[in-house]
Amino acid sequence: MNGTPEFSRPYRIDTIGEEPRGVHIEADAAERAALATRFGLVSIDSLSADATIRRDGTRIRAEGKLSGRAVQSCVATGDPIKARVDEHFSLRFDPEGEAADEELELDAGDLDVLPYEGGAIDLGEAVAQGFSLALDPFPRVADADQRLHAAGVIAEEEAERLRAETSPFAALKGLTKG
Structure with a gap:
């Protein structure tokens, strides 16, 4: 300064x-x-x-x-x-x-x-x-998470879960369980 x-x-x-x-x-x-x-x-x-x-x-x-x-x-x-x-x-x-x-x-x-x-x-x-x-x-603010979720913004934990479920490796894992 x-x-x-x-x-x-x-x-x-x-x-x-x-x-x-x-x-x-x-x-x-x-x-x-x-x-x-x-x-x-x-x-x-x-x-x-x-x-x-x-x-x-x-x-x-x-x-x-x-x-x-x-x-x-x-x-x-x-x-x-x-x-x-x-x-x-x-x-x-x-x-x-x-x-x-x-x-x-x-x-x-x-x-x-x-x-x-x-x-x-x-x-x-x-x-x-x-x-x-x-x-x-x-x-x-106290209700920030709820307001962000209502606006369609997802939490980092939820994003990680979705990435894991939709990864190509998750699809391959499902094929091997047959």
Whole structure:
């Protein structure tokens, strides 16, 4: 992506101390509309985060919770589906190039490591990306399968069964059972 991110909330490194500092960020209507376009969503109704940030040498740690509401499109029918995200996050921002210099072994509960360049981190962009990743990548309305079947679209399992029954080998198999 070129230019400034849609939901940019930079924090200069020299203003972040070693003691945790609470911050609240919230996307306005224009930012949410731009993010919805980037992420291929119908809309984003809300997006915010409450976090504590603190400096640890040249690294910045951010922990908190992101919350948001969006409307996605069903991958099968195109119908709108409401989605809600309430996720805790734990991030570490490392100076560009520093994170690649050391080997990290991350467990599922470990923090995500993001690079930053210059003298600031962008908590808004990190929250926006976290929000996008927390959404269901393949949202489906509850009755999608029934509606697709009624429209003549068959399920993959049914297609496999039909292919097996109508293959030339199935016909040969029937001849040998005589």
